[in-house]
Amino acid sequence: MLFSEILHLVRLNLIQNKFKVFLTSIGIIVGAATIVCVIAIGRGGKADVAEQFRNLNAGALDISYEQSESSGGAGFSFGGGSEGFPGGSERPSFSGGDFTPPSGGNMPDFSANMNSSSSSGKSGRSSGGSSRSGGSGFPDFGSMFGGMFGGSSDAKNTENITLSADDMDDITASVPGLSEATITYTTKQNIYGGNIEDTESYTIAGTLSNYAEISKLSLLIGDYISDADNENKNKVCVLGYNAAKQIFGSAEDAYDSLVYIDDRPYNVSGVLAEQGTVESGISADEAIFIPYATGIKYLTGSDISPTITVIAEDVDNISAVTENVKTVLAANYPNAEFTISDAGSKMEAANKSNETLTLMLVAMASIVFIIGGIGIMNVLFVSVKERTQEIGILKAIGGSRKDILLEFMMEACCISLIGGVIGVLVSFMVSPVLTSFNIRMEMSAAGAGIALAFSLVTGTVFGFYPAWKASKLVPVEALSGE
Amino acid sequence: MGTEQIISMKQVRKSYKMGSEKLNVLKGIDFEVNKGEFTAILGPSGSGKSTLMNIIGCMDTLDSGTYDLNGTPIHNTKERQLTKIRNKEIGFIFQNYHLIPTYTVMQNIIMPLLMRGKDRKTAEKECLETVEMLGLSKRLDHKPAELSGGQRQRVAIARALCSKPSLLLADEPTGALDQNSGIEVLRLFTKLHEMGNTIVMITHDMNVAGWAERTVRIVDGEMYQ
Structure with missing residues (x-):
């Protein structure tokens, strides 16, 4: 048929x-x-x-430090930030033999970190009364007695460590296979200017000039923060798309205007194109970007806990880079455990x-x-x-x-x-x-x-x-x- | 007129198992039908006439003996080949018409030709003459349920004739019809016989058998010529 x-x-x-x-x-x-x-x-x-995740580079590694809550907490502890060895001057901190001097004579922001008086006057390396390897000569009482008296057997992350640009330089110098590195932090600050009658709280991100490229941010108008802005601690800022719209009504109006952050005027040098919602990293549309060093100087002081981001040249090599970064950090901070998250794994x-x-x-x-x-x-x-x-x-x-x-x-x-x-x-x-x-x-x-x-x-x-x-x-x- | 044989059966036996018992239905049947003959097989209920019809129609196999249909040894033929033989050599006319209720009259009539691999248009063309002869031209788009018993049987006859078979095999063709319709069908059989068709009609009714040119009797599995 x-x-x-x-x-x-x-x-x-x-x-x-x-x-x-x-x-x-x-x-x-x-x-x-x-x-x-x-x-x-x-x-x-x-x-x-x-x-x-589009703002994330698949080869990016974010390195940050979170101090354990037991540090300097209740009980009799010799750990970081304890009253036992206050003041960096009494317990100088060394890293591979070089002593980090206080930064530029600026007064540290005591209000930003009231419980870590030991960190005052230091630019970021190890702060507080914790031990740092490198032959300080002082026994690590925090480590020795932390488990006994501190209520925790884990002696890690009891120190008040602040990562800094020096750590970033250390990593880039010692770890092979890195193409880029940057350091950022975020803080919440009250701002005003433009259409804002009263003050409003915004996320302020302190970044270096290469942050835009690493995070794949594109500009709608103007320029991103430059190296000179950072070096000279210029009071300039780049607004996220939504932030510009909320503060000034439009990106065009925002450009070259003034925004007052913590009562200091910042010139808007650029506005980012709309980035959309992001799962990880700084939500760029709502943020205000300022030079890293400017923020340290005027807003946060050196105690802000930043995130170092390094980019591996070869994404397949990410685990080796992670291990190398860990080794470098362990040499500098033997009792600290850093959070290292790679963007590729997140994705x-x-x-x-x-x-x-x-x-x-x-x-x-x-x-x-x-x-x-x-x-x-x-x-x-x-x-x-x-x-x-x-x-x-x-x-x-x-x-x-x-x-x-x-x-x-x-x-x-x-x-x-x-x-x-x-x-x-x-x-x-x-x-x-x-x-x-x-x-x-x-x-x-x-x-x-x-x-x-x-x-x-x-x-x-x-x-x-x-x-x-x-x-x-x-x-x-x-x-x-x- | 030559004596070309359409059916030639020799010592055909068929039995069925009824539980543990063996029931001999056909007990050595010898039966011949020549080309152009109109033969009636007359027998009472349970005599084995339906089994004989199934074997003649290549729908059942025989246990022993030989059966040649238009020169083809059916006793040695496999089912696949029997299907083709049924399509080409035999035109079935059943007591209950056995039309497909969802198809129209024309669709029912052309089915054997479609089975042969012809397309619808060719098949319909080939059937037109038969359809006209049987007076079905105005009923072609009707469904079987819309026809009378006599009309349905005429559709069944048309379906059997259209494939131009060697043998028309009718099983109690008037069994489901009233007397007038039955006579009408039997007249048609006579006409078809006169046109040269070979017809074997199975019936239990002596009056119906009387319309045939020759009658053979089957009683208790044995045939009496």
Whole structure:
């Protein structure tokens, strides 16, 4: 029998049983719609991750330090910041033999770090009364007694350590395979200027000139902070897109205007283009960027805990770079544990969790398909039973096993395909509803294609057995309706 | 007129298992039908006439003996080949018409030709003459359920004739019809016989068998010529 004629017969049968076809294909409709939505959600998630991490360089390593809460805490502790050895002058700090002098004669910001009087007068290296290796000659009482009296057996991170540009230089000098390095900090400050009548709190980010390039920030107008701004501690700033709009109304109005940060006027040297929301790092749209050294001088003092970011030349080499950075830091700060997070891992983790979610949803959709397929199989079995005589007639008048098999298979495939097409249409109708629940969906033709392919495969797989049973019917028995 | 044989059966035996017992339905049937003959096989219920019809129609196999249909040894032929033989050599006319209820009259009629690999248009063209002869021209788009019993049987006859088979095999063709419709069908059979068709009709009704050119009796699995 010609294939086109088989298809014609299939069409006749399906038209005769429209409602049954629709009911049979409901499982497939749901399955196909689910598949399209799952793929769209997966793609949306991926795009979200890419967008949220777009300011991150895959080879970037963020190095920061967090002082443990037990340090200088309640109880009798000889640890960092304790009253036992106050003042850097009494316990000088060495790093590889060089002593870091107080910075530029500036007064430290005591108010910024009231509990660490020991850090005063130092530019950043080790501060506080903690021990630093390098032959200070003083026993590390903090380490010795921390576990005994400090209420914690972990003697790490009890010191009040402040990373500095010197640490960054140490790392770049000692760790091979780095292409860039920068240091940043953020602080909250009250600002006014522009349309702001009263003061408002904004995130102020102290950065070097290379931060824009490393974080892939682009400027809408003006220039980013320059090396000269940093060296001269110029009071200039670059506004994030939203910050500029909120303070001045527009980027154009903001450019070359004055913003008062902590009551000091800063000239707006540039406005960033809109960056969007980010998962990690500084949220650039809402921030105000100032030269690193300017912020240290006028806003934070040297006790602010900055983050050093280094960029590995080769992303595949990131673990070796991490180990080398750890070694350099361990040599300088033996009792400290630094938080080193690499952007690639963050992105990978985010992508992995996204993939896991997608896989879960795909598994769910597959189950729906299997249920839909079983539905088709059931209906086809009933159909074979109902049409036993018809099969007998076809066989009696010369219908071959192949013809019968193909007719029933094609029926199953068509039911699935119809279900698939309806399912895809349903998914496109449902997607705006899901999007309104803040679920990001990226609908795609590929998703629709995969859903249709799944539908077809389901129909073929689950339709085969009933079709095969039909084709095996003995004509005499089938004719008598047995 | 030559004596070309369409059916040649020799010592055909067929038995079925009924539980643990073996039921001998056909007990060595010898039966011949020449080309152009109109033969009736007459027998009461349970005589084995339906089994004989299934074997003649290549829908069932025989246990022993030989059966040649238009020169083809059916007893040695596999199912796949039998399907083709059914399509090409035999036109079936059943007691209950056995039309496909979801298809129209025309779709039912052309089915054997479609099975043969012809396309719809060619098949419809080939069937037109038969359709007109049987007076079905105005009913082609109707579904079987919209026809009377006599009309349905005429559709079944048209389906059997369209493939131009060597043998028309009718199983109780008037069994489901009222007397007038039955007579109408039997007249049609006579006409088809006169046109040169070979007809084997199975019936339990002696009056119906009387319309045939030759009658053979089957009783308890044995044939009496």
